[in-house]
Each structure stands twice: as C-alpha cells, then as structure tokens.
Amino acid sequence: MAKKYNHKNKAGNLGDVFKHAPLLAAINETLEERKGRKNFKYFDIFTAFPQSPLGSKGEWKQGIGKIRKLPFYGVDEYVSQWHSSISFPERNNPGNYLGSSKLVRELIQKKVSNFEMFVNDYGLKEFTDSEKEFKRFPVSVTNERAQDINLSKADFVFIDPPSIKKGQIYNLEDFKNHLGMLKDDATLLTWFPIIGVSSSRRGGSAKPYSKDCSELLETLKDEKGKTTRIYWGNPSSRGHGCGLFFKGSEKVWKRVGRTIKSLEVLLNDNGKKIVIE
Numbered sequence: 001m002a003k004k005y006n007h008k009n010k011a012g013n014l015g016d017v018f019k020h021a022p023l024l025a026a027i028n029e030t031l032e033e034r035k036g037r038k039n040f041k042y043f044d045i046f047t048a049f050p051q052s053p054l055g056s057k058g059e060w061k062q063g064i065g066k067i068r069k070l071p072f073y074g075v076d077e078y079v080s081q082w083h084s085s086i087s088f089p090e091r092n093n094p095g096n097y098l099g100s101s102k103l104v105r106e107l108i109q110k111k112v113s114n115f116e117m118f119v120n121d122y123g124l125k126e127f128t129d130s131e132k133e134f135k136r137f138p139v140s141v142t143n144e145r146a147q148d149i150n151l152s153k154a155d156f157v158f159i160d161p162p163s164i165k166k167g168q169i170y171n172l173e174d175f176k177n178h179l180g181m182l183k184d185d186a187t188l189l190t191w192f193p194i195i196g197v198s199s200s201r202r203g204g205s206a207k208p209y210s211k212d213c214s215e216l217l218e219t220l221k222d223e224k225g226k227t228t229r230i231y232w233g234n235p236s237s238r239g240h241g242c243g244l245f246f247k248g249s250e251k252v253w254k255r256v257g258r259t260i261k262s263l264e265v266l267l268n269d270n271g272k273k274i275v276i277e
C-alpha cells in the first residue's frame with residue numbers, strides 16, 4: 001500500500017520554499033488590485049497544518065534549513081516577509097515552519113478586515129489541534145475531499161497540489177474540474193511537484209517526465225495561464241523540481257515573477273544549483 005502522505009515530513013522543503021513567497025506576492029497584489037471591493041474570498045483547498053515543528057528529521061534540512069542562513073539583505077519584499085515569518089529562536093530548536101494557511105492569515109489580518117478564508121484538508125479530522133488553531137481566527141475550516149468543493153465564488157484559489165490520489169499522483173480530472181469552476185476574474189496559484197524519470201529508466205524516449213507529469217504539463221499548456229518551473233539536484237536530468245501555474249492578471253503575474261527572480265538570485269548566488277524556467 002502506498003505510504004500515507006504526511007506534510008510534517010515535507011514542511012519547509014525546497015518545494016515549500018519555492019511556493020510560499022510567490023503565494024504572498026500573488027495574494028497581496030491581487031488584494032491591491034481589488035482595493036475597495038466589499039469581500040475577498042480566499043480558498044486553500046489542500047491546507048495541511050497551520051504550522052509544523054521542524055524536528056531532527058525531515059526534508060526541511062535541505063530546504064529552509066540551508067536557506068535561512070543566507071544573506072537576506074536586499075531581497076524582494078515578499079521573500080523578506082516570508083523569511084521573517086519563520087523564526088528560529090533557539091540554537092537547538094529549529095522552531096516551526098508556517099504552512100500556507102497561517103502564513104497567509106498573518107499577512108492578511110494586518111491588511112484587510114473583509115477577508116474570508118476557507119481552508120480545507122481531508123486529513124483535518126485527524127489534525128484536531130490544527131483545527132483549534134485555525135478556529136482562533138474567523139476562518140472556515142472543512143475536511144471535505146477537495147474535489148467536492150465549489151470554487152465558483154472564490155476570488156483567489158491556492159491549489160497545492162492538483163489533487164493527490166493514492167501515492168501522490170496528479171488527479172487531472174479533478175484539477176480540470178476545479179479550473180472550470182473559476183470566475184473569469186479569479187486569481188489561481190497552483191503548485192505541483194515535477195516527477196521525473198531517471199535517465200536509466202528512460203529507455204529510447206527522450207521524455208524526462210513521468211507519464212502523469214507530462215499529462216499535467218500538457219494540460220497546463222492548453223490552459224490560459226503562466227507556468228514557472230524550478231529544478232534542483234541535477235537540473236540537467238530534470239529529475240526533481242516543482243512548478244507554479246498562475247492564472248490572473250498580467251500585473252499580478254509580473255509582480256510574482258519579481259519574487260521568483262529574487263529567490264533564484266538568492267539561491268544561485270549562494271551556491272544552490274537551481275534552474276528556473
């Protein structure tokens with residue numbers, strides 16, 4: 001049986017690092033664009049935990065564990081905001097990594113009062129402590145299957161990732177349904193893992209991606225939107241990485257692009273070999 005997904009082992013990994021600063025940029029800029037509007041409905045339909053303690057094991061060591069030591073002077077405003085939200089108070093206590101819900105909530109509550117937040121994770125039944133934490137804020141918490149959630153009223157949707165089905169394989173049909181529900185003026189940010197095929201298993205094919213990853217990338221090509229991808233490890237093998245897919249205004253995307261660029265410069269100036277395209 002496929003191992004059950006547990007975000008606690010993943011929190012703060014390079015993929016998280018790559019998604020959270022652009023998420024802050026996208027929300028902030030979308031809010032700016034809609035200043036004066038009465039309500040703003042934000043949906044995070046794969047929410048996981050508000051925060052995850054960083055323990056002695058976990059993928060964070062290769063992600064935020066390395067990155068937090070970098071010189072963050074002069075970085076993009078949203079990279080800086082995200083970085084300062086992660087505290088490392090004691091030498092032997094790495095602290096917590098904030099999940100998307102809490103990160104967004106902390107940003108938003110400083111800025112707007114008419115913000116409605118919907119968080120959902122079908123694991124929330126098990127995560128009762130997280131639920132309590134969410135409920136301190138005026139936030140709607142659900143534990144439905146993401147595919148059953150109606151996004152037609154959403155102003156901003158964060159999809160992370162496009163549905164996991166047994167063993168974390170993209171569920172394209174659900175993802176397409178979600179896309180079809182969106183209002184024309186909604187902003188969407190989707191994070192997706194890039195699942196590669198190692199060169200030894202490629203056989204005669206030049207395709208670096210697993211079948212379902214290729215299908216997802218094809219789907220995104222057909223959609224009107226923008227995609228950015230980041231590769232790490234051995235970038236030339238296109239083995240490991242993740243991507244962001246964005247739908248929304250050109251102005252917001254441009255601003256998100258500056259945040260992504262700043263992350264790229266910060267990481268590469270400090271010896272992390274990553275490729276962003």
Ligand SMILES: C[S@@+](CC[C@H](N)C(=O)[O-])C[C@H]1O[C@@H](n2cnc3c(N)ncnc32)[C@H](O)[C@@H]1O
Nearest residue numbers: 007046047048099100121122123145146160164
């Ligand atoms: C990658 S984590 C989310 C991380 C979070 N957005 C963040 O940035 O901190 C994905 C979460 O989706 C949940 N999940 C997976 N498939 C789901 C589904 N079909 N419906 C609802 N939740 C689901 C898992 O329980 C997991 O906690």
